[in-house]
Amino acid sequence: MGKKILVVDNHPVMLKFMTDLLEKGRHHVVTAENGLVALDILDTFTPDVIFVDLIMPHISGEKLCQIIRSNPRFKDVCIIILSAIAAERKIYTTGLGANACIAKGPLNKMAPNILLALEKSNQESPAFPPGQILGLEDVFPRQITEELLSIKKHFEVILKSMEEGILEITPEGRIVYANPAAVLLINLSENKLLGSNFTDLFQETNRQRIKSYLATMNTQPQTLNEEVSLVMNRKQILLNLLPPIDEEHRTLIVILNDVSERKRMEAQFLQSQKMEAIGTLAGGIAHDFNNLLMVIQGNASLMLLNVDPLHPHHEMLMSIVKQVQSGSKLTNQLLGYARKGRYEVKPIQLNQLVEETSKAFGRTRKEITIHRELSDDLFPIEGDMGQIEQVLMNLLVNAADAMVQGGDIFLKTINLHHEDIRSKLYNPKPGDYVLLAVKDTGVGMDQKTLDRIFEPFFTTKELGRGTGLGLASVYGIIKGHAGYVDVESEQGRGTTFNIYLPASNREIQKTIEVPRHIVKGTGTILLIDDEEMVLEVGERFLKVMGYQVLTARGGREAIEVYKKHRDTIDLVLLDIIMPHMKGGEVFDRLKEINPEVKVLLSSGYSIDGEASQILGRGCSGFIQKPFDMNQLSQTIGTIIKK
Amino acid sequence: MNLKTLAKKSALEEDEFLELASLFLKTSSSELNELQAAIEKGDAQKVAGLAHSVRGAAVTLGLTEIFEYAKKVEANARVNNLNGAMRLVRSIQEELDRIAEGLNQKVKFKN
Numbered sequence: 001m002g003k004k005i006l007v008v009d010n011h012p013v014m015l016k017f018m019t020d021l022l023e024k025g026r027h028h029v030v031t032a033e034n035g036l037v038a039l040d041i042l043d044t045f046t047p048d049v050i051f052v053d054l055i056m057p058h059i060s061g062e063k064l065c066q067i068i069r070s071n072p073r074f075k076d077v078c079i080i081i082l083s084a085i086a087a088e089r090k091i092y093t094t095g096l097g098a099n100a101c102i103a104k105g106p107l108n109k110m111a112p113n114i115l116l117a118l119e120k121s122n123q124e125s126p127a128f129p130p131g132q133i134l135g136l137e138d139v140f141p142r143q144i145t146e147e148l149l150s151i152k153k154h155f156e157v158i159l160k161s162m163e164e165g166i167l168e169i170t171p172e173g174r175i176v177y178a179n180p181a182a183v184l185l186i187n188l189s190e191n192k193l194l195g196s197n198f199t200d201l202f203q204e205t206n207r208q209r210i211k212s213y214l215a216t217m218n219t220q221p222q223t224l225n226e227e228v229s230l231v232m233n234r235k236q237i238l239l240n241l242l243p244p245i246d247e248e249h250r251t252l253i254v255i256l257n258d259v260s261e262r263k264r265m266e267a268q269f270l271q272s273q274k275m276e277a278i279g280t281l282a283g284g285i286a287h288d289f290n291n292l293l294m295v296i297q298g299n300a301s302l303m304l305l306n307v308d309p310l311h312p313h314h315e316m317l318m319s320i321v322k323q324v325q326s327g328s329k330l331t332n333q334l335l336g337y338a339r340k341g342r343y344e345v346k347p348i349q350l351n352q353l354v355e356e357t358s359k360a361f362g363r364t365r366k367e368i369t370i371h372r373e374l375s376d377d378l379f380p381i382e383g384d385m386g387q388i389e390q391v392l393m394n395l396l397v398n399a400a401d402a403m404v405q406g407g408d409i410f411l412k413t414i415n416l417h418h419e420d421i422r423s424k425l426y427n428p429k430p431g432d433y434v435l436l437a438v439k440d441t442g443v444g445m446d447q448k449t450l451d452r453i454f455e456p457f458f459t460t461k462e463l464g465r466g467t468g469l470g471l472a473s474v475y476g477i478i479k480g481h482a483g484y485v486d487v488e489s490e491q492g493r494g495t496t497f498n499i500y501l502p503a504s505n506r507e508i509q510k511t512i513e514v515p516r517h518i519v520k521g522t523g524t525i526l527l528i529d530d531e532e533m534v535l536e537v538g539e540r541f542l543k544v545m546g547y548q549v550l551t552a553r554g555g556r557e558a559i560e561v562y563k564k565h566r567d568t569i570d571l572v573l574l575d576i577i578m579p580h581m582k583g584g585e586v587f588d589r590l591k592e593i594n595p596e597v598k599v600l601l602s603s604g605y606s607i608d609g610e611a612s613q614i615l616g617r618g619c620s621g622f623i624q625k626p627f628d629m630n631q632l633s634q635t636i637g638t639i640i641k642k
Numbered sequence: 643m644n645l646k647t648l649a650k651k652s653a654l655e656e657d658e659f660l661e662l663a664s665l666f667l668k669t670s671s672s673e674l675n676e677l678q679a680a681i682e683k684g685d686a687q688k689v690a691g692l693a694h695s696v697r698g699a700a701v702t703l704g705l706t707e708i709f710e711y712a713k714k715v716e717a718n719a720r721v722n723n724l725n726g727a728m729r730l731v732r733s734i735q736e737e738l739d740r741i742a743e744g745l746n747q748k749v750k751f752k753n
Binding site for chain 2: 011012013014016017020084104105106107108110111
């Protein structure tokens with residue numbers, strides 16, 4: 001009975017010879033001039049026997065054998081290799097999945113071997129011992145072919161070791177070669193890749209572009225260096241297309257460059273630059289506003305001292321003070337985002353803060369259930385209590401707002417090592433960390449929102465409800481504490497914020513509750529500020545508290561005044577941000593004159609940790625503008641008593 | 643070279659052999675044209691590839707002269723030596739002409 005036979009060889013003479021020979025034996029013969037054509041035929045044709053040449057354009061015989069053998073449909077097909085290189089190189093038929101190998105030689109010698117192999121193709125067991133090559137004794141020794149192969153091998157080594165993915169494709173876009181890097185990049189096995197369509201590898205929205213590239217290549221061959229990246233297997237790929245070498249070799253070479261990492265870094269860099277720029281702007285605005293608020297607050301407080309509580313103006317003044325406090329909260333959020341430095345840094349037990357803050361919050365939102373899972377042996381952290389509280393409060397408010405119908409918030413603290421912080425966005429400094437996770441079961445966010453949540457003034461809440469500053473300040477504050485924040489969210493599945501703060505090895509100090517009223521005192525205070533109005537209000541404040549006041553509008557004037565009155569001045573209240581001579585320099589000069597000088601810093605903001613730096617040089621304290629009389633009197637009282 | 647002898651040696655029917663020979667003639671003629679162009683351009687790699695193809699087909703048909711010439715062209719081209727390549731290609735061409743002549747006679751005879 002005749003067999004169905006496929007013959008794959010690139011030489012017409014061989015194809016013709018094989019067809020004549022096999023058809024004489026009443027076999028049904030189909031021919032293919034290369035591996036790619038063979039694959040197309042095999043889509044619909046299942047032969048009994050395949051004769052394959054080894055060296056062919058468009059998918060070599062070796063690869064073709066592998067592809068055929070990996071398809072269960074062809075498990076019973078007998079593969080016979082018909083090759084000229086069999087004479088020089090040992091061909092391990094079993095390794096290729098072939099049943100027999102015949103060396104190409106003169107027709108009269110080749111024909112009987114072909115018929116013999118065909119006859120034995122029915123046998124279940126291997127027809128010939130592996131490694132035996134039929135007709136070897138009849139061929140001319142071919143030294144040259146070996147050289148050809150070694151050159152080919154040399155290129156193969158280069159291609160295999162390249163980092164870029166290299167593909168060879170036909171003018172129609174069928175893949176006929178892929179180096180290991182390309183296989184890895186595309187994440188399809190070589191067997192599946194060969195013969196498949198290049199265009200289909202890309203994300204659907206990119207395919208039209210690929211098609212137009214291929215069309216251009218076919219009409220005007222040229223090297224195409226694409227600057228726009230395309231998406232393949234969720235990776236950003238830059239393409240480089242090399243035109244056909246000549247009329248005979250019509251295939252294109254495609255170089256695939258995985259630029260995902262580079263693109264991500266670029267995006268990250270742009271993002272951080274943007275955050276930085278907005279931060280500077282926000283910080284500047286906050287600073288100016290704090291000075292304005294300071295004056296309003298001061299004047300209102302002073303007026304309140306002289307107005308009878310029953311007078312109608314008393315209520316209005318109280319309202320002004322309240323509004324100033326709201327305004328100051330807002331500028332505090334802005335500062336939280338913008339500031340890199342911290343003030344009032346001390347070791348804190350995070351668990352205690354989480355417990356107190358969340359309990360207080362829970363009382364205001366009855367529809368929310370708060371679960372706490374706080375590690376018993378949590379490391380202390382170093383931070384500004386008020387700022388960390390602000391962070392937690394912001395996260396709690398956001399979590400609750402994401403669960404309008406009510407839900408659960410899970411708070412968790414745990415000790416971590418920097419190696420446990422697995423996130424691609426940052427590279428944590430070595431050491432111990434404390435993790436605070438805030439998880440909700442709310443509506444979650446899409447990727448677009450996630451990308452922007454830490455930007456100031458970005459909000460998804462309705463107009464008038466959100467300021468867009470909450471998460472921005474979280475970001476700024478955590479950054480200011482040398483920590484990291486990341487977020488995981490899925491729409492409809494809730495959101496988790498993870499905050500990592502460096503652990504401290506310092507002991508936690510007990511805090512002393514300060515009384516909430518004006519502490520009167522005696523002594524002389526030198527007040528330094530470049531803002532006329534702040535100076536005026538401050539002077540009145542201090543006088544009400546019982547102090548003698550000297551003022552200076554700038555650094556130079558301050559030094560003069562201090563030199564003259566150094567024996568009577570008990571404390572200097574120093575603004576940090578001033579023209580000409582900055583607060584830091586003024587402090588150093590005062591310190592030179594009197595190493596024991598007591599200086600209280602005040603500022604509408606502090607940039608680059610300037611306040612902390614000055615504090616580190618032996619300054620007595622810091623007070624944030626706008627401050628009220630209570631705060632100021634207590635702070636001054638504590639310092640002077642020391 | 644006698645086509646009849648070659649046919650006998652190939653163990654094929656004479657008709658069949660002649661058909662293969664004319665196919666070889668057709669393929670090799672175009673390959674030879676490309677060979678000449680490649681030699682003129684000094685593209686040794688291409689010369690080697692083409693010579694390799696010619697010689698592969700020649701050996702199956704028992705065309706030993708063509709095989710030997712092509713082999714020499716290929717061997718030299720592999721080491722970037724195209725000296726004398728044109729002369730060898732011309733020799734191959736002469737052999738092909740001879741086959742063509744032989745084939746023509748066979749056709750005439752048949753007619």
